Amino acid sequence: MSNTDIVLHVENVTMQFGGVMAVNDLSLDVPKGKIIALIGPNGAGKTTAFNCITGVYEPTNGLVEFCGLPMVRNHPRGKMKKLYQGEHADLYTHDPAIAPSPDKITELGIARTFQNIRLWKSMTVFDNVLTAKHMRAKQNVFSATFRANAKEEKRMRDETEALLAEQDLLQYRDELATSLPYGLQRRLEIARALATSPKLLLLDEPAAGMNPQETHELAQFIQQIQEKYDLTVFLIEHHMDLVMQISDYIYVIDFGSEIAQGVPQEIQNNQRVIDAYLGVSEE
Amino acid sequence: MDKTLQKDPAKKIGAAIAVCLIAALYIFLILLDNVLPANGFTLMLIPVLKKGAIYSLICVSMNLLNGFTGLFSLGQAGFLLVGAYAYAIFAIPSDQHAAVYQYFDGGAIGFSIPEALAKVLGENAGAFLGAVICIILAGLVAAVFAALIGIPVLRLKSDYLAIATLGFAEIIRAIFQWNGVGPVTNGSNMLRKYTSFSAIKIGEIKLATAFPFFIAMICIGLIVLLINSSYGRAFKAVRDDEVAAEAMGISLFKHKMLSFVISSFFAGVGGALLAMYQTTIQANAFKSAMTYEILLIVVIGGIGSVSGSCIASFLYIACNEWWLRFLDSGGVTLFGKEITVPFFRDGFRKVVFSVIIMVIVLFFSRGIMGDKELSFAGLVRKLRKKKTAEAAEGGAGK
Numbered sequence: 184m185s186n187t188d189i190v191l192h193v194e195n196v197t198m199q200f201g202g203v204m205a206v207n208d209l210s211l212d213v214p215k216g217k218i219i220a221l222i223g224p225n226g227a228g229k230t231t232a233f234n235c236i237t238g239v240y241e242p243t244n245g246l247v248e249f250c251g252l253p254m255v256r257n258h259p260r261g262k263m264k265k266l267y268q269g270e271h272a273d274l275y276t277h278d279p280a281i282a283p284s285p286d287k288i289t290e291l292g293i294a295r296t297f298q299n300i301r302l303w304k305s306m307t308v309f310d311n312v313l314t315a316k317h318m319r320a321k322q323n324v325f326s327a328t329f330r331a332n333a334k335e336e337k338r339m340r341d342e343t344e345a346l347l348a349e350q351d352l353l354q355y356r357d358e359l360a361t362s363l364p365y366g367l368q369r370r371l372e373i374a375r376a377l378a379t380s381p382k383l384l385l386l387d388e389p390a391a392g393m394n395p396q397e398t399h400e401l402a403q404f405i406q407q408i409q410e411k412y413d414l415t416v417f418l419i420e421h422h423m424d425l426v427m428q429i430s431d432y433i434y435v436i437d438f439g440s441e442i443a444q445g446v447p448q449e450i451q452n453n454q455r456v457i458d459a460y461l462g463v464s465e466e
Numbered sequence: 467m468d469k470t471l472q473k474d475p476a477k478k479i480g481a482a483i484a485v486c487l488i489a490a491l492y493i494f495l496i497l498l499d500n501v502l503p504a505n506g507f508t509l510m511l512i513p514v515l516k517k518g519a520i521y522s523l524i525c526v527s528m529n530l531l532n533g534f535t536g537l538f539s540l541g542q543a544g545f546l547l548v549g550a551y552a553y554a555i556f557a558i559p560s561d562q563h564a565a566v567y568q569y570f571d572g573g574a575i576g577f578s579i580p581e582a583l584a585k586v587l588g589e590n591a592g593a594f595l596g597a598v599i600c601i602i603l604a605g606l607v608a609a610v611f612a613a614l615i616g617i618p619v620l621r622l623k624s625d626y627l628a629i630a631t632l633g634f635a636e637i638i639r640a641i642f643q644w645n646g647v648g649p650v651t652n653g654s655n656m657l658r659k660y661t662s663f664s665a666i667k668i669g670e671i672k673l674a675t676a677f678p679f680f681i682a683m684i685c686i687g688l689i690v691l692l693i694n695s696s697y698g699r700a701f702k703a704v705r706d707d708e709v710a711a712e713a714m715g716i717s718l719f720k721h722k723m724l725s726f727v728i729s730s731f732f733a734g735v736g737g738a739l740l741a742m743y744q745t746t747i748q749a750n751a752f753k754s755a756m757t758y759e760i761l762l763i764v765v766i767g768g769i770g771s772v773s774g775s776c777i778a779s780f781l782y783i784a785c786n787e788w789w790l791r792f793l794d795s796g797g798v799t800l801f802g803k804e805i806t807v808p809f810f811r812d813g814f815r816k817v818v819f820s821v822i823i824m825v826i827v828l829f830f831s832r833g834i835m836g837d838k839e840l841s842f843a844g845l846v847r848k849l850r851k852k853k854t855a856e857a858a859e860g861g862a863g864k
Contacts, residue, residue: 237713289715297713303706305770305837306699314699318715324724327695328688336696379715 188215189251190383190415191236191293196245197269198231198439199259205231206242207439208270213383218409218416220430222423222450224459228439229419230298233387237295238285243267246275249291249383253281290318294381296372298388298419302360308371309356313343315378343378349411350374366397370404377412384408386418390425402428427451435459476850480843488683495676510788513743516663516678517787518780520739523682525763525775526689527732532761533770533837534693535725536705538628540757541615544635545608545730547752549737551642551651552607554747556600557660566659567652574649579603580661593665594673600661601681601738608734609727611638616726620719632754642749651749658746678739685732690772692728701725766826767833774835785822790815 191213198206206228213219223229235242235255243263247255258275259267283291303311316339322332330336347353350370355363360371369389376384389405390398402425409416420426426433427447435443435450437459443450450456495515502508528542558566559581567573580596587595619630641647643654651657663674673680692698700721703711712718741747759782767778792798793815798805826833 239709284717285712286715286717289713295713297710301707301710301713303703303710305706306702310699310702314696314703314716315714317696317700317703320696322696324692324697324728327697328692330691330695332696339696375714 190215192248194246195271196235196242198235198240199243204439209441211434213415213417215415217431218429220426220433221419222426222433223436227436230387233385233419238283238288241282244269244272254288255282289379292382294376294379295385296376296387298391300368300372302368302372304361306360307357308352308360309343311360312346312375312378313339315375318379346374346378365392383415388419388421390420390422398422398425405429476846477843479846480841483842492676495679499672499675512675514784514788515675516743518783519678519682520736520743521779521783522776523685524733524736525760525779526686526772527729527736528760529764529775530689531725531729532764535701537722538624539631540628541631541635542733542760543752543754543756544638545733546737547639547749548608548611549604549734550741550747552604553600553738553741554657554660555650556603562659570648590667593661597661601735604738605731605734609731612727612730616723620722620726639749639752656746656748662742662745681739685735765833768835768837770837771835771839773840774833777834790818793818
């Protein structure tokens, strides 16, 4: 695999809050066009890992690259210099120029959804998706106010319409986003993420709170959009069914550290993974 | 989608009604200024209308920030002050400088925009255009102040932002009263003699009341256009969920700054109009109480509703300056008889007002309009539905 085929490259990322190691020395690669899963029991540090990638947190140590471009590179500084318990503390130099905020990271082409759905509550389904297109528009505040961007606005509206139609959400377009049933809200959140035209889609527990039927549909849906938009998908999940069904490769973490990686069959039969999920019997 | 909107008859009728109403309003205002006799009624009505229009603009500008972008800022009085002062400083005629800046040797500024324009364009056109240019300048100066204050302040959230902006408003007031900048701001003394509403005329037609309406309407129109644009949606996204907005590529700082600067621009314009209305200004009048008054109107009108803010502005000003005045006067005249009410004395109006506000906050906690807008198209649609429903009922009755 050549380097350009790796969309997301995470190297020795450690996130330490005070004395708590939320993520410990995590390294993973997400190759182009694949569906990669990050799984682990509750509190294993999955969402923290996501937040380090999307710029919500700056990791204490480590490197994150997107399509070969370094997004975050950090080493323990300040108070963390003494407190730091992880490894590789001297491997990376800190460069303040490459720690972009979440909006910049989205601009590079990484879109995400949230574990607890975060749609814009006062907006309609249509506006939720349309607003996500704001970032890619070439208008400025004057051209937008004086309607000099009418062409672009029309294009954005048409694209939104098309996107909603594809996701089977067009019939709800004028309803408030929060009035939709749970499963559709999840789907809308994914549609909203797609509206930012991403290369990499990060899904944070997309099947949380869904029944088996909905989960099954969601699995098909994720595979469909992955093919259709030529996406790379990186997801966090609890639902083993979903993960085993759609993932090409799986990373398992527990207490912040990686405990296994491999294709679904390998993970299913890995004793450490089973132990982490079910607990070790005291014999 | 746009095509369906254009074909919507209710929208067309609504727009026609709105245009007719606005035209009727302006005709009425011009009649009020020029033809109608000055009796007790019009003498009360004119100031209420003027101040109501100015407050509408000020409240809508605050609503843009607090209601649409979700930034709880309490700095509005500061930006009003900056706008009012900027307007007055540029609009005082140069031969009046010696009188106005009597403690500062005639001040540091030796020119006046309306005066300079009057020399070129004639007196009336000069005053009109000069006032408009000074108003725009006032907005720009307020916007510059906002941009500078915004850099440190907009990194704060909710309550902390409110405290910081409140503090900055007070700092602005203190600086403007400082004798060190006296040659420009006249220290803690009044600024006066600048172009006021009474100087705004076209030929012989006085526009003293129509002018504030005209400026306020253009500004509110611009704000509405902004709110309904892509940027307006981004502002609402920031208000609804900052984390999600940022994750969808909306730069928080950039959009908060935009909203803050634009809101302050229009607050500056409002301040300039207020200066024109009052004919004299003094920094001491722009206390935080003024911000609370504006905030109150915004809350009564409905946070996130432009038309709500406008309606509430006129209602508040009318109650405060006119309808509830009798409460301060010691008695009421009913059917020609003077009735003395013991409670009615100076300041009782404020007590009644507080009670009304408490009732509104308790029972109409979302304000008059909530976050909805008054739209004539919507009214037409409602009326039509009613009609068709009545027709259907009538048919069934037969």
